[in-house]
Amino acid sequence: MTRKLLAVLAHPDDESYGIGGTLARYVAEGVEVHVAIATDGAAGSIDEKWQGDRSRLIEARAQELKNAANILGVHLHLLGYRDSGYIADAANKHPEAFINSDDDKTVCRVVQLIRDIRPQVVITHDETGGYYHPDHIRSYEVTTAAFFASGQADRCPNVGLLPYQPQRLYYNAFSNRWVRIMIFMMRLRGLDPTQGGRNKDIDYTKIGIDPAKITTTIDYRDYWDIKVKASAAHGSQGGGTGASRLFPQSLQRLVFSQETFIRVYPPVPPGYREKDLFDAMPEPEAL
Ligand SMILES: [Zn+2]
Known part of the structure; x- marks a missing residue:
């Protein structure tokens, strides 16, 4: 039986800039990795050349995301919400913006994914959204609710799939x-x-966040190049690695080739540390 991981993230590029190293590593280790991207990313900070051409930007970002997913080797799912933009962006007010989406419907959309894929591990953004981006925080809210709703038979009956409770929930967060x-x-x-x-x-x-809150550190030094390549696929966003341009690449590979997470469920005692999202998890039973 296959080990499976589902990451629910806000924007095209979060899968690469944010946790591309972790995703590439688990793909290499034989885990079936799924990525759901909530928004079209069309309110992101963008190059001059896209100004005033939303539909072309949506198209370009979808293609970039597809290319990045291929480089990472992940299965891609698009939730298709409208990018809400950063704090105080006019895009926040749009009725179709992800942050204004209907709570129940959005949670059940993620429940549908969870029940369909049946991952052992679910990842999303932490409650700060990394840098307080409203769409990241919305992903955190919706995915956390969906993680717990998915196993309850009375939640989201319209989805038409059997209840399924994933084993672990992680938030991507950095110290x-x-x-x-x-x-x-x-x-x-x-x-x-x-x-x-x-x-x-x-x-x-x-x-x-306070480094004491980090429970899980994933080393992706061997997959650094894949993350860099997947990040470079996001040309409309600059194509950076997500790490700082203030340091040379060789030093970054040495020092920064770790992505960090908070294990939310099942809860762990203070001071608990692990180096694997599937750490000490029994092999899933054949169904
Ligand atoms: Zn983002």
């Missing part, structure tokens, strides 16, 4: 330890860390 170093480097270079990102709307001083 502010590296962010503090990055802030130091930015200040050295005369950059303002409270006005980061292409649109200068990301406050790096508020990013990252």
Whole structure:
């Protein structure tokens, strides 16, 4: 019986910039890896050339995502919601924006995926969304609710699939330890860390969580190149690795080739640490 993993993420590129190393590693280890992307990504910070041409940008981002998924070797599922944009973006107000989607319907859409795929492990963004992006936080809310609803027979009966309770829920989260170093480097270079990102709307001083909350560290040094290649497929977003351009690649590979998670379910005691999302998990029984 196959080990399976489902990651529910907000935007085309979160699968590569965010957890591409982890996904590539589990694909290489024979896990059937599924990625569901909630939005079309058409409100993301974008190149001048896409301004005013939403439909072409949607098309381009879908193609980039498809290419990245092929490079990572994952099965792709598009939930098709409209990108809500970053905090205070006008796109937040659009009735079809992901953040304004109907709670029950959206949760059941993810329940449908879970019941259909039947993964042992489910991953989504943490409650900070990494950098407080409203779509990331929405993914966290919806996926957490769906993880627990999926096993309950009285929830989402219209989905028409048997209830299924996955074994583990993880949030992708990163420690502010590296962010503090990055802030130091930015200040050295005369950059303002409270006005980061292409649109200068990301406050790096508020990013990252207390390292004590991290339970799970996935080393992807052997899959670094796959993550870089998958990230490069997202040309409309700059195609970076998601890591900082302030450091040389060789150093980044050495220091940054880890992605970190919080194990949410089943809960773990304080101080618990593991290096595998499937750590000590019994082989799934044949059904
Ligand atoms: Zn995102």
